[in-house]
Amino acid sequence: MKQIILLISLFTTFFTVAQDCNHVFLGEVSDYHDKTPIIGATVYIKNLDKYTTSDADGKFKIKNLCKGQLTLVISHISCETKTVSYDITGDTFKPIALEHHIEELGEVSVKADATKRETSTAQEATIDSKTLRRYNNLSIGDALEEISGVSSIKTGNSIVKPVINGLHSSRILIMNNGVRLQDQEWGVEHAPNIDINAANQLTVIKGSGALRYGGDAIGGVVVVKPSRIIVKDTLYGRTIFGGQTNGRGYNIASNLNKNYSSGWFGHVQGSYRRSGDFQAPDYILSNTGLESLGISTRFGKKTFESGFEMYYSFLNNEIGILRAAHIGNLLDFERAINAGRPLRIEDFTYDINVPKQGVTHHLAKVNYYKRFQNFGKVSLQYDYQNNRRQEFDVRVGERRNIPAVDLILQTHSILADVNLDSNLDRKYNLGLLGRYQNNFADPDTGVRRIIPDYDKYDFGVYATTEWLIDDDLIVDAGIRYDFNRIDAKKFYRTSRWLDSGYDIDFNDIIVGSVLSGEVQEGTIDFSLPELLANPIFNYHNFSASIGGKYSIDDNNKVMLNFSHASRPPNASELFSDGLHHALARFEIGDIRFNKEIANRISASYNYTNSKFNFLAEVFYNRVNDYIFLRPDNSDLSTRGYFAVWIYEQTNAELFGIDINATYDVTPNFQYQHKSAFIKGNDLKTDLPLIDIPPFNTTNQIRYYNEKWNNFSASLKSEWVFEQNEFPDFNYQVTNQLTGEEFTIDISSPPPAYHLLHFYSDATFNFKGKTSLNVAFGVNNIFNASYRNYLNGLRFFADDIGRNFTLQLQLNY
Amino acid sequence: MKTNFLNLNSMKTSKLFIVAIFCLTLIISCSDDDDNPAPVNPTELFTNVTLTFTPSNGANATVVMEDIQPNGQGGGGATSNTVTGAFVSGETYTLTLAATDASDPNDVDDLLNDDVIPEADEHFFVYGLNTLNFTMTRDANDVVGLDGNKIGVNTTWVAGAASTGNLSITLVHEATAVDEAANNNLGSATGGEEDFNITFTNVSIN
Incomplete structure (x- = not known):
């Protein structure tokens, strides 16, 4: 049955396309970072509405192409889907690099909670957007208490500073959208100047393991x-x-x-x-x-x-x-x-x-x-x-x-x-x-x-x-x-x-x-x-x-x-x-x-x-x-x-x-x-x-x-x-x-x-x-x-x- | 082509960025200056508080109690707390107060007349006695403050039986309630905070 359909489709292709449609496109799909071949990537040939996959070397071949534009949509599990277009004038070879760790881009759907860790081995916990929204009428310090081991030192109930494993103030480094907060943080009655409504995610790293943010975070880091x-x-x-x-x-x-x-x-x-x-x-x-x-x-x-x-x-x-x-x-x-x-x-x-x-x-x-x-x-x-x-x-x-x-x-x-x-x-x-x-x-x-x-x-x-x-x-x-x-x-x-x-x-x-x-x-x-x-x-x-x-x-x-x-x-x-x-x-x-x-x-x-x-x-x-x-x-x-x-x-x-x-x-x-x-x-x-x-x-x-x-x-x-x-x-x-x-x-x-x-x-x-x-x-x-x-x-x-x-x- | 990652646009941006950072670094390193900051002239420091008890009978000595703390509430410096003269039993004394900020000798602030009296409803003097016999009254011409209470700037003191002990004066700021008649007119206040609280020891009535 399959063969028959294939035969018919081949036949139709042959007869409907009249001009020189015998070009070959050879593609090679590899990882953007280290150039290793990506095996089994799905290649969708838009013009032809056909699919193919890359082989063990990351390569794929499309035969019988006509002159003109060729649009390919290449996708692979945990890769960013990529659309590329080429002008076909003869036999063509093109390397195609795919981004293999998509989480870096954060392009996963908005719904997914997939949070990327700040460190690999430090004690770390994250408060997601949904939990954070409950604290809209409070402060960053209040929200951080969701994490065990994090408490707060307060002056009244509106001035709230996080305490990580018993340490606070200058021993805690706060990174706000990649910027280390500098706001007279030495004082107990000086709460971090961050609008909780502008935050979508809070991460606490206990201890000083996250060295790229600073070397003095004896208590920890709040990202x-x-x-x-x-x-x-x-x-x-x-x-x-x-x-x-x-x-x-x-x-x-x-x-x-x-x-x-x-x-x-x-x-x-x-x-x-x-x-x-x-x-x-x-x-x-x-x-x-x-x-x-x-x-x-x-x-x-x-x-x-x-x-x-x-x-x-x-x-x-x-x-x-x-x-x-x-x-x-x-x-x-x-x-x-x-x-x-x-x-x-x-x-x-x-x-x-x-x-x-x-x-x-x-x-x-x-x-x-x-x-x-x-x-x-x-x-x-x-x-x-x-x-x-x-x-x-x-x-x-x-x-x-x-x-x-x-x-x-x-x-x-x-x-x-x-x-x-x-x-x-x-x-x-x-x-x-x-x-x-x-x-x-x-x-x-x-x-x-x-x-x-x-x-x-x-x-x-x-x-x-x-x-x-x-x-x-x-x-x-x-x-x-x-x-x-x-x-x-x-x-x-x-x-x-x-x-x-x-x-x-x-x-x-x-x-x-x-x-x-x-x-x-x-x-x-x-x-x-x-x-x-x-x-x-x-x-x-x-x-x-x-x-x-x-x-x-x-x-x-x-x-x-x-x-x-x-x-x-x-x-x-x-x-x-x-x-x-x-x-x-x-x-x-x-x-x-x-x-x-x-x-x-x-x-x-x-x-x-x-x-x-x-x-x-x-x-x-x-x-x-x-x-x-x-x-x-x-x-x-x-x-x-x-x-x-x-x-x-x-x-x-x-x-x-x-x-x-x-x-x-x-x-x-x-x-x-x-x-x-x-x-x-x-x-x-x-x-x-x-x-x-x-x-x-x-x-x-x-x-x-x-x-x-x-x-x-x-x-x-x-x-x-x-x-x-x-x-x-x-x-x-x-x-x-x-x-x-x-x-x-x-x-x-x-x-x-x-x-x-x-x-x-x-x-x-x-x-x-x-x-x-x-x-x-x-x-x-x-x-x-x-x-x-x-x-x-x-x-x-x-x-x-x-x-x-x-x-x-x-x-x- | 879109796949060309070294496209011209991003090259421009990166160059621009580096130039911008370079300029900023220059601005930062040039804005450094070596001027000395201005010293702070501290205000509202009660450095000198003086109580002058003038007898109605000029033959008796005037009693002066003086407390000097050059740094005010900061403590330290050449402080002194002295009582000059002794009271005479049966004599009536008029108390005159002075409270100044003399931390800058060239610019002495009269805190009593400039701040305390104009804001009488926020201020109240409480006096204290320990093993001293005095009958104290707040004068008719005393300044009236919170809820019609006399604040205790103008007072009259009648020395009683011979005794030795301590006398204190406290200036209370923003009390919630005051009572001029409490403790035999020495006064009492609740709430608020003490602007000063000074005790003179070894006061004697002979």
């Missing part, structure tokens, strides 16, 4: 990525409306994306969020409102061989800080603790008064990449960030409109990266980084600078490699060198200079003493109250990482990783010397600090079958010259007692285990568990480390039914234990008037708490691509009163109470 670029003609967008009862908040976010099959793309995105005073179960948390505006846009061209992107994002946050947390001295602090509730509770308002912070962050980047056959990919990037941070304090008279802290941090970076992937079994990645940073502290605040003016220069070079030993074993390794130089101009009160003993070693860096508001260059007079110094410090940092991933069988996998990282002290740790008005505390740095050096070893075990997934991650992190801020004692002044917090350097160890498990009880019912246990010790004093997250465990049951408009409902239990291991830094203060002594308890952690949350959503599909997702949630269902050890405002007020949330998400 924030915008949506992937789809190379096809499409126009899509999403608009989200949300409302929350607690704080009477509302948010709107929208984005629009236009892509072309030629690779051109343009995206715009904007979001606005507003909230009034939040509410604890028993009272209003006065002055905790916030207003946030974010805009981002990008455009460029993306093809497999080359592309570029221009990206700009803007974020402006204004966040109120609990009014009752503003204290004048330690007596006020003692009264606040004893009261057990805020001493200032007012009616609900959307107004944000002092104390408050306002931060504006601009980020602009441009990058370009090009792929070379048989070699790899070369990328170049330049980025600029401008971060302005203003902190407004409770002040008298017209000064209340002048910020007490006003910093402008500008950063320029240049990055060159070469990715050698012509041999997929032996990948190499090399790169160079240059960075210049300038910090300007406005003197018009009328408050002594807490951070001085400085210039900072960074230079980095790195090389990483990944070897596929066999199908079951992957090994990766990397080394990195960073040079940092900080050149600061800092005013010291002469009394502080002498008290710190800087006159013994550092008199040579004094520029001059200050007389009547003028710096007298070359004059050192310790009887004058103030002096200007010019500390210049250089740091050489080496970091390295090595790891392996071994698949024992289809179900069992183990990973092992060792990383060595080194972090120079930041500007705050070196130079901090000032009053944090809102917290009534002095923070004092030390210019004698060395860099921190961390050695972290981690092991993971993963078991997967069709119903059950289990992941256990253990780590041990030894940090030499670990720098931390601790309450020291009190300082008596006109204003009464101030808490003095000093930066100190010690040797520390942190170790712990993170557990993650999911079990599909039935196809519709899923059970999810995660917990994290961590311990931190100061090896010099044998005390536990301060601010280590207590043991916490989260259990969730979820019901999902695709037939009911993708309906899902989940109940989540969050249990946070009391931190029993904490250093006792309490001290005694004497009431000057009565001579009475009392203890300032700034160390005791709050008791354990348990919270229950509900979340439910459904998606309604309309014509075409349009769909509406409706989500309803209740946080803290039982309106439980609780305080969190890692919340700076825990001394003054309870955390927020019950919150009903509703979100409409329109995709089009």
Whole structure:
């Protein structure tokens, strides 16, 4: 039968085509990267509506071609489908290169969750777009708590910073669309300036294994990525409306994306969020409102061989800080603790008064990449960030409109990266980084600078490699060198200079003493109250990482990783010397600090079958010259007692285990568990480390039914234990008037708490691509009163109470 | 042809890009300057607080209590806290307050008259006594602040039985509630924070 059809078709061809149709086309399909032949690629001959396949050498032959244009569509599993056209004038031979690892382009359909890992062997977890959308009315820090081992350190409930395995701030590196975020991240009350609405995916890499991002990520790396670029003609967008009862908040976010099959793309995105005073179960948390505006846009061209992107994002946050947390001295602090509730509770308002912070962050980047056959990919990037941070304090008279802290941090970076992937079994990645940073502290605040003016220069070079030993074993390794130089101009009160003993070693860096508001260059007079110094410090940092991933069988996998990282002290740790008005505390740095050096070893075990997934991650992190801020004692002044917090350097160890498990009880019912246990010790004093997250465990049951408009409902239990291991830094203060002594308890952690949350959503599909997702949630269902050890405002007020949330998400 | 990956367009882009980066590097390296930053002139520092008790009978000595902290709430520097003179039992004294920022000796700010009194409803003085016998009243011409309470700028002190002890003065900012009559007119405040809290020791009534 087949033969007959073939014969007939041959016959017809012969007779219908009259002219010279006897040309032969010979094609050779190979991998773009390493030129290996691709066997069994499907070749569709468009003109003839016929199919053929490539042979064992990647070759295929088409006979009896007529003169004219020949269009071929070549496809292969896990390859980018390629359409090529040739003018046939005679017998022709053409090599055709196919891109064999399509995931690099991210061109898989939008639906697929296939996420590419940032590293091969480090402990890593990703929050996908769908989960992220639940946090649209919250922050990056809140969303990251989805990952076991990641908690957050907070100031109130709107300023949230991620803590990865007990480490935070400068020890965590945040990459926003390929740009390392530079936003005064040293401060506990400085949350990352990233609009969660602009993010499509968050990845956390625990530890410093991802060397291409930096060598100082002793805690870890957070990679924030915008949506992937789809190379096809499409126009899509999403608009989200949300409302929350607690704080009477509302948010709107929208984005629009236009892509072309030629690779051109343009995206715009904007979001606005507003909230009034939040509410604890028993009272209003006065002055905790916030207003946030974010805009981002990008455009460029993306093809497999080359592309570029221009990206700009803007974020402006204004966040109120609990009014009752503003204290004048330690007596006020003692009264606040004893009261057990805020001493200032007012009616609900959307107004944000002092104390408050306002931060504006601009980020602009441009990058370009090009792929070379048989070699790899070369990328170049330049980025600029401008971060302005203003902190407004409770002040008298017209000064209340002048910020007490006003910093402008500008950063320029240049990055060159070469990715050698012509041999997929032996990948190499090399790169160079240059960075210049300038910090300007406005003197018009009328408050002594807490951070001085400085210039900072960074230079980095790195090389990483990944070897596929066999199908079951992957090994990766990397080394990195960073040079940092900080050149600061800092005013010291002469009394502080002498008290710190800087006159013994550092008199040579004094520029001059200050007389009547003028710096007298070359004059050192310790009887004058103030002096200007010019500390210049250089740091050489080496970091390295090595790891392996071994698949024992289809179900069992183990990973092992060792990383060595080194972090120079930041500007705050070196130079901090000032009053944090809102917290009534002095923070004092030390210019004698060395860099921190961390050695972290981690092991993971993963078991997967069709119903059950289990992941256990253990780590041990030894940090030499670990720098931390601790309450020291009190300082008596006109204003009464101030808490003095000093930066100190010690040797520390942190170790712990993170557990993650999911079990599909039935196809519709899923059970999810995660917990994290961590311990931190100061090896010099044998005390536990301060601010280590207590043991916490989260259990969730979820019901999902695709037939009911993708309906899902989940109940989540969050249990946070009391931190029993904490250093006792309490001290005694004497009431000057009565001579009475009392203890300032700034160390005791709050008791354990348990919270229950509900979340439910459904998606309604309309014509075409349009769909509406409706989500309803209740946080803290039982309106439980609780305080969190890692919340700076825990001394003054309870955390927020019950919150009903509703979100409409329109995709089009 | 589309398959030619070394196409002209991308060459142009790459060259442009490199030139742009080069220019930027130049701009960055040239914008460096070596000027010294301006020193901050700290404001609202209560560096000098003086209490002058003037007796109604000129024959008795004036008692002066002075607290000087050149760095204000910063602590440190040449601080002093002194009481000059002694009270006489039965004598009536008028208290005159002075609170200044003298961190720049050439530009002394009168914080009491420029900031505290104009914003009387945000400020309140609380006095404290320990083992000292005084009868204190807030004068009729005292400045009126929050909820009609006299803030305690103008006060009269009658020295009681001979005693030795401590006297404190606290300036409370933005209290939620104040009471001028509490503690025998010494006053009390809830909420708010203390702008200063100074105790003078070894005060004596002879």
